[in-house]
Amino acid sequence: YAAYFIAACVLNFNRALALVVITCVVLFFLAYDLVVKFYGKTIKNFLKPVGRFLSKFKKWIKWAFAALVLIGLILWLALDTAKKPTHLISFGGVCMFVCFLFLMSKHHRAALPIVVFFSCVMSILYYIGIMQYAILKISWLMQVTMGTTATETLSVAGNIFVGQTEAPLLIRPYLPEMTKSEIHAVMTGGFGTIAGSVMGAYISFGIDPSSLIAASVMAAPCALALSKLVYPETEESKFKDEEGVKIEKGEERTILEAASNGASTSVGLVANIAANLIAFMALLEFINSAFSWIGGMVNYPKLTLQLILSYIFMPVAFMMGVRWDEAGPVGEMLGTKIILNEFVAYRRLADYKAKRLEGADEWLGDSRQWITERAEVITTFALCGFANISSIGIIYHGTSTEKRSIQGCGRLSLSSDDGGRFCVLYRNNLKGRLLFFPLDGVGKI
Numbered sequence: 001y002a003a004y005f006i007a008a009c010v011l012n013f014n015r016a017l018a019l020v021v022i023t024c025v026v027l028f029f030l031a032y033d034l035v036v037k038f039y040g041k042t043i044k045n046f047l048k049p050v051g052r053f054l055s056k057f058k059k060w061i062k063w064a065f066a067a068l069v070l071i072g073l074i075l076w077l078a079l080d081t082a083k084k085p086t087h088l089i090s091f092g093g094v095c096m097f098v099c100f101l102f103l104m105s106k107h108h109r110a111a112l113p114i115v116v117f118f119s120c121v122m123s124i125l126y127y128i129g130i131m132q133y134a135i136l137k138i139s140w141l142m143q144v145t146m147g148t149t150a151t152e153t154l155s156v157a158g159n160i161f162v163g164q165t166e167a168p169l170l171i172r173p174y175l176p177e178m179t180k181s182e183i184h185a186v187m188t189g190g191f192g193t194i195a196g197s198v199m200g201a202y203i204s205f206g207i208d209p210s211s212l213i214a215a216s217v218m219a220a221p222c223a224l225a226l227s228k229l230v231y232p233e234t235e236e237s238k239f240k241d242e243e244g245v246k247i248e249k250g251e252e253r254t255i256l257e258a259a260s261n262g263a264s265t266s267v268g269l270v271a272n273i274a275a276n277l278i279a280f281m282a283l284l285e286f287i288n289s290a291f292s293w294i295g296g297m298v299n300y301p302k303l304t305l306q307l308i309l310s311y312i313f314m315p316v317a318f319m320m321g322v323r324w325d326e327a328g329p330v331g332e333m334l335g336t337k338i339i340l341n342e343f344v345a346y347r348r349l350a351d352y353k354a355k356r357l358e359g360a361d362e363w364l365g366d367s368r369q370w371i372t373e374r375a376e377v378i379t380t381f382a383l384c385g386f387a388n389i390s391s392i393g394i395i396y397h398g399t400s401t402e403k404r405s406i407q408g409c410g411r412l413s414l415s416s417d418d419g420g421r422f423c424v425l426y427r428n429n430l431k432g433r434l435l436f437f438p439l440d441g442v443g444k445i
Contacts, residue, residue: 029137122161122196123262127252131161135170138220148224151239152182156189156220163198164190164386179235181228188227191387193219194342201343205350211377215384280340281347309335320382326375329368330382337383345383349376 008016125131139157151171158167252258288304295303313331337345356370
């Protein structure tokens with residue numbers, strides 16, 4: 001690997017930059033593991049006096065750090081938005097969603113072979129142990145920086161790679177002993193992300209893969225933060241550190257068996273995706289026909305569910321950083337995702353993108369044919385999550401146990417669905433705040 005790494009850097013360092021970053025991250029975690037293994041106790045004993053001294057000023061250090069962050073944020077906003085004042089709209093959306101969640105707080109098809117490929121690769125990575133290692137390290141990083149407990153962080157980190165039903169299985173033995181706030185965080189993580197295998201289906205629609213991956217990674221810390229805002233921890237957790245919390249390996253004996261099992265498992269998912277698309281597209285057509293008939297009674301046969309949703313969610317789309325003349329189509333897709341599911345919404349987004357790439361006219365009569373690239377990226381982030389009505393039952397049964405009442409999990413699932421939905425919108429506002437498309441049309445951060 002060293003020879004390959006050196007050759008890649010010598011041939012084209014800019015091309016190998018991503019490889020350099022990945023290698024440095026892996027080496028850092030390997031070095032950290034070795035240092036903790038051989039010198040962990042010595043370092044801990046050495047730093048104890050420093051920790052005791054700093055604990056006396058913990059409150060002042062906390063407020064000083066918060067003040068520095070606030071001052072830095074204000075300065076950055078003042079300097080950055082001087083050139084791009086429209087980005088303040090997205091920042092206003094961030095503030096609006098956080099305030100809303102605070103008020104909600106309890107304590108104040110042809111594409112489907114890609115799904116098979118993704119499922120097969122995920123299964124192989126689990127067999128080798130790479131997936132477990134990545135989840136544990138991401139979990140550790142979030143736990144250290146955010147002060148969350150081991151189990152909830154582990155599940156939310158797992159949501160970056162697996163779906164809302166698989167992630168709770170990572171911590172299944174610990175679910176009966178977890179607090180309500182921890183369960184709420186697990187549910188919110190499931191609603192705020194998508195599964196790696198489903199991501200393959202969206203990519204096959206024509207959705208930008210880099211935006212989908214970025215949205216999934218950003219969702220993990222965002223879900224934890226907003227979950228604690230909606231449902232703060234008031235109980236004593238038994239899982240404050242990661243000692244004793246482990247991820248079990250699969251039962252496969254060879255890498256070929258793992259690949260075969262992954263491909264076999266994807267068959268049900270492929271059938272589910274196909275059934276979802278057929279059923280919900282048919283349902284949407286039926287609803288639109290009904291609305292068109294109702295509207296026809298008053299000489300307005302153009303009335304559809306999409307039209308109604310576009311008007312309802314236009315302000316939300318605008319607060320995410322979308323131009324007002326594009327807020328209608330984006331609001332329509334947001335509403336479709338919440339009422340139906342994200343498959344139908346992403347299919348609609350793919351249609352808009354295809355027409356833009358084909359060079360179609362922007363307007364056909366009074367209807368938009370396509371939306372700008374910036375709006376596409378923002379919409380991709382906004383739709384990237386399982387927060388919809390049908391997912392409530394899935395996560396509800398996935399986290400309920402004999403010790404925890406079904407009714408209690410039901411209440412938590414409704415609250416966490418709202419948390420997951422706002423996680424998607426909040427994450428999207430951050431993207432809209434940072435995303436800049438100059439006149440040449442090339443997106444920059």
